[in-house]
Amino acid sequence: MRVFVVAGETSGDTHAAALLSELRSLAPNLRISGLGGPKLHALSADVEDWTHDAAVVGLWDVLRRYGWFRQKFQESVTRIAAEKPDGILFVDYPGFNLRLAKALQEHRPRTKLIYYISPQVWAWNRARIPRMARWLDRMLCIFPFEKDLYEKSGLHTDFVGHPMAGRLQFIGEESRNANLFALLPGSREREVRKIFPVMLSAAKQVLAHRPKTVFASAASSDKMQSLMREMAHKADVGCEIGLRNASELMQSAAAGLVASGTATLEATLCGLPYALVYKVSHLTYVAGRAVIKVPYLGMANLLAERPIVKEFIQHAATPLNLATEALRLLDNPSTRDTMRQDFSQVRQKLLATDTLSPARAVLEVLR
Numbered sequence: 302m303r304v305f306v307v308a309g310e311t312s313g314d315t316h317a318a319a320l321l322s323e324l325r326s327l328a329p330n331l332r333i334s335g336l337g338g339p340k341l342h343a344l345s346a347d348v349e350d351w352t353h354d355a356a357v358v359g360l361w362d363v364l365r366r367y368g369w370f371r372q373k374f375q376e377s378v379t380r381i382a383a384e385k386p387d388g389i390l391f392v393d394y395p396g397f398n399l400r401l402a403k404a405l406q407e408h409r410p411r412t413k414l415i416y417y418i419s420p421q422v423w424a425w426n427r428a429r430i431p432r433m434a435r436w437l438d439r440m441l442c443i444f445p446f447e448k449d450l451y452e453k454s455g456l457h458t459d460f461v462g463h464p465m466a467g468r469l470q471f472i473g474e475e476s477r478n479a480n481l482f483a484l485l486p487g488s489r490e491r492e493v494r495k496i497f498p499v500m501l502s503a504a505k506q507v508l509a510h511r512p513k514t515v516f517a518s519a520a521s522s523d524k525m526q527s528l529m530r531e532m533a534h535k536a537d538v539g540c541e542i543g544l545r546n547a548s549e550l551m552q553s554a555a556a557g558l559v560a561s562g563t564a565t566l567e568a569t570l571c572g573l574p575y576a577l578v579y580k581v582s583h584l585t586y587v588a589g590r591a592v593i594k595v596p597y598l599g600m601a602n603l604l605a606e607r608p609i610v611k612e613f614i615q616h617a618a619t620p621l622n623l624a625t626e627a628l629r630l631l632d633n634p635s636t637r638d639t640m641r642q643d644f645s646q647v648r649q650k651l652l653a654t655d656t657l658s659p660a661r662a663v664l665e666v667l668r
Contacts, residue, residue, distance in 0.1 A: 302328050302667060305386040306335035306348065307377065307401065309355040309394035311488050311521055312563040314338025316418060316464045317392040323660035334384060336377065337392075353522070355397070356489050362585075363396065370397065378404055381412075388413040388667045395420030399429070402436040409438075413666050417441045417461075417659055423450055427594075430454045439666045441659050444604070445650055461659045463651035469570040471648060472552040474637065481515050482507065482627060483550045483557030483573065484540060485564055488521035490528065495580045496560050497529060501536035502620035503558065507627050508538075514631065516540040517554065519547035556630035556637060558623055561598050565610070569601040569644045570651070574637040576626045577612045586615050601647050609643040 304324070308317045318340035325331045325344075334347035342350040351373070357363055363370065374397065381389065389405065389412060391398040402414055419442040422429045427450075433440070434456035442448055443463040451458040484504060486497040497518075504516050518533075518540055520526035526544050533540040543550065547564065551557070551571035559568050561579040568575045577599045581589075597603050599610050613622055630637060657665070 302330060302388075303332040303334070303384065303386040304388045304390055304663075304667075305381055305384060306333060306337055306341060306390045306392065307394065307398055308335075308337040308341060308392040309352060309397055311338055311352055311356065313392040313394055313418065314340050314352055317341055317390065318344055319464060320390075320417060320659045320663065323658065324663055327660060327664055334380070334386070335390075336373070355394075357491070362491060373397075374401065374404075377401060381405060381408065386412055388415055388663065390663065391416045393418040393420065395422070399433065399436075402433070406436060413438045415439045415441065415663055415666055417663075418443055419447055419451065423447065423595075430456075439662065441662055443651070444600075459657055459662050461657060461662055463566075463570075464659070465567055465570050466648055466651035469548060469567065470552060471570065471572045471645065473572060473641070474634065476553075477555050478515070478553055479555050480511075480513050481517060481554045482631065483554040483559070483575075484516055484518045485547060485550070485557055485559045485568070486518070486529075486578075487560035487562060487564065488525070490525065492560055492581070493525060493529060493532075495582075496578055496618070497532050498536065499580065499618055499620055499623065500558050500578065501533060501538045501540065503623035503627060504538050504540065505536065506620060506624035507631070510628055511631060517543065517550055519543045519545065519550050521545065556627065558627060561612075561614075566600045569610075570648055572641050572644055574630050574640045575610065576623065576630070577610055578618050578623065579612070579614045580618045581615070601644065604647045604650055605643055609640060609647075 306317050308314045314337045333345035336351050337348045338352035341348040414437045416437050419440050431454045434454040440451045440456050440458040441461045445460050448458050448460045484500040486493045507514055520529050526542050529542045551568050551573040556574040558578050559565050559575045561577050565577050598612050601610050602608050
């Protein structure tokens, strides 16, 4: 059995590696190839580690590297035609993966096309769902409300639970450092350069009111760790920069500022009281604002159907606003407790105890 996987970001690499590790235990002769990150590459040398270059943010980044993406797209089509895999596992990363799924229609029905961690088209382009139903054989979604949306189009869909909901430990107040504050600007270089300086400026204002506050952050790579240390030094803010330790920090800090994306949901599932921060180039912001159709940016707020986490987006993401919210979280145990109760309810929605695991769902399709 051969599976070709495409994951373009750090989170997708992590979730795909967990799925395929379980699938290999169910089907020991499984052969894995494709595009992914370090965890998928460790699982199979036939998976190219491309996430450092592929994980881009926004329209401008994509346009700037269009030639490179086009080359990788053509290489993928050629590889798939030559390898003739039994299944292709698309993991999130919709800009690349949906185009690839459309381009591979001539290889069906022999090759099964399976999408894991469904693209959030319900937030920006629901008209794509019927087309996806024509291109794909199975959708494995991680948010409960997605199942009905996709099945209405005729696409066989399974809610398999969120992969982080069962893996991450929800930590209460008693096990946290009351003076430790997390600054988590994301994993990609462009968002780190955009968001971390604002977080550091906010930290400086927090220290003026709470001198005993200790700041810590987490870098996604050695390169990001060096960059973030330089930025903290330049800002003259003491901040311990760990390496690939975001989950541990989320489980030990009293509160934090977290860049919009997977990390905010991770913070929710760890029980970390936080504020969401989103800041991108002007072009990306204008383009996103024109197409986003949901009331909140954070998944915790979307799942709760109300603003349980404050969102500081673009022009609102100022040092003063972030510092004010950081102090509110640090100085009010009751605020943190209420937020954590809301997080616990969100976590329950993401657990799928009575469903197929993602690996078993994939195996069912391939067989």
